[in-house]
Amino acid sequence: MKKCIAALSVALTLVGCGSSSDDNSANTSTGSDGNSGTSTELAGKMATVALQDTGTNSDCSANSQTFETTDLVVAYDIDATRSNVEELKNAARLSQVALDELISKTGLDKSAAELDITANNKWTVCFDDNKTGNGSGGVRQLDFSPKNFSDSGYILAKHELFHVFQSALLNNKAAFLHLPRWFQEGSAEYFSGRNVDSVSATTLTRFIDDANITPLSILTWNHEQSVNATYDVYQKSLEYFISRGLTTAQILQLTRDSYRDGQDANVMPAFHTAMASLNFSSPLPVSYNNLRDNVADYRQHIIIDWLTTDEYSASFTSVSSSINIGKLIFRNLSTNNEFSGSVNTNQTAYVYNKGILADGNYNVYAINTTDTAAYGPIQQSVTNGELGAIDFSGQPELVE
Numbered sequence: 001m002k003k004c005i006a007a008l009s010v011a012l013t014l015v016g017c018g019s020s021s022d023d024n025s026a027n028t029s030t031g032s033d034g035n036s037g038t039s040t041e042l043a044g045k046m047a048t049v050a051l052q053d054t055g056t057n058s059d060c061s062a063n064s065q066t067f068e069t070t071d072l073v074v075a076y077d078i079d080a081t082r083s084n085v086e087e088l089k090n091a092a093r094l095s096q097v098a099l100d101e102l103i104s105k106t107g108l109d110k111s112a113a114e115l116d117i118t119a120n121n122k123w124t125v126c127f128d129d130n131k132t133g134n135g136s137g138g139v140r141q142l143d144f145s146p147k148n149f150s151d152s153g154y155i156l157a158k159h160e161l162f163h164v165f166q167s168a169l170l171n172n173k174a175a176f177l178h179l180p181r182w183f184q185e186g187s188a189e190y191f192s193g194r195n196v197d198s199v200s201a202t203t204l205t206r207f208i209d210d211a212n213i214t215p216l217s218i219l220t221w222n223h224e225q226s227v228n229a230t231y232d233v234y235q236k237s238l239e240y241f242i243s244r245g246l247t248t249a250q251i252l253q254l255t256r257d258s259y260r261d262g263q264d265a266n267v268m269p270a271f272h273t274a275m276a277s278l279n280f281s282s283p284l285p286v287s288y289n290n291l292r293d294n295v296a297d298y299r300q301h302i303i304i305d306w307l308t309t310d311e312y313s314a315s316f317t318s319v320s321s322s323i324n325i326g327k328l329i330f331r332n333l334s335t336n337n338e339f340s341g342s343v344n345t346n347q348t349a350y351v352y353n354k355g356i357l358a359d360g361n362y363n364v365y366a367i368n369t370t371d372t373a374a375y376g377p378i379q380q381s382v383t384n385g386e387l388g389a390i391d392f393s394g395q396p397e398l399v400e
């Protein structure tokens with residue numbers, strides 16, 4: 001089971017972020033995105049999507065009302081309550097805008113050799129109206145349950161659609177058979193546009209210290225569950241390679257090259273061969289194999305050399321000696337934007353990435369290490385980018 005805290009912009013509530021079945025690549029999207037300011041633009045694009053009512057013929061569920069966009073057939077998922085058909089229409093519009101953006105971002109086209117979408121052979125979107133924030137994407141089809149039709153719902157739509165892109169690049173095979181879990185989910189997160197600027201060196205350090213492996217060695221969903229890895233850690237690891245010059249074209253080619261008929265899905269030799277032979281404009285300090293297999297190399301090159309120089313740190317005091325805090329959420333009181341930082345294992349200091357907090361007033365929430373309780377908020381100001389010492393002693397637990 002994946003655990004997470006989603007600090008939603010409407011209210012800071014504790015949300016158990018779901019898991020899905022492990023037999024079809026088990027895609028789960030979680031958490032809050034730090035993005036804002038795009039919802040008006042998104043609404044404008046959605047308003048231009050033409051919908052055609054095409055009766056009740058879809059692969060999603062029996063007798064579901066169905067709408068078609070230029071490239072998609074959209075109907076209710078088998079779990080949907082079907083309570084409001086306007087939501088189904090919005091899901092169709094959101095999905096088409098997401099598809100258009102991914103096409104533009106990746107440079108892939110709809111030809112048979114690439115995405116293979118025609119007017120008579122569209123992709124299928126199954127919409128679940130239970131607002132769970134989860135979904136999955138596979139061969140020519142996705143299902144998703146967005147919490148809204150703006151920021152987080154849009155990111156979820158792009159994440160699941162990117163899994164469909166991956167399958168298209170893998171000869172219409174399920175991505176989990178050919179792509180390592182970290183790369184499958186990390187690249188879906190990356191192309192969804194999720195912002196991981198606030199994922200800090202401390203977050204990655206905590207992961208490798210607890211799991212005693214690197215995120216790059218996580219190949220399967222089962223392995224992910226056993227070490228509690230999060231998509232943030234995957235995406236940040238992918239962004240390390242991007243910082244060395246890995247291009248979008250290379251990410252797509254890497255996906256294609258990861259296909260090998262009949263390969264062992266627990267080992268995925270084709271991906272490792274392709275990754276090890278990539279040329280980076282800023283060459284890796286040690287080989288990809290070393291970064292993947294050697295915790296000390298990952299720590300030195302990715303965490304210390306790449307990430308640590310950019311952290312702000314100050315002292316931290318926990319709620320009490322028996323409560324361990326893992327994460328802090330900072331909510332800017334004038335913009336409502338949220339950012340996160342991490343607390344060290346000793347509970348003596350916290351960090352966030354320099355430059356993420358604009359000067360102003362913030363509510364600060366403390367989340368425990370098991371993602372099961374939040375404390376605060378306490379109010380504090382950022383001056384010259386610095387939040388200063390944080391003292392949570394005696395703060396009450398936040399209840400919904």
Ligand SMILES: [Zn+2]
Nearest residue numbers: 027028185188
């Ligand atoms: Zn996914």
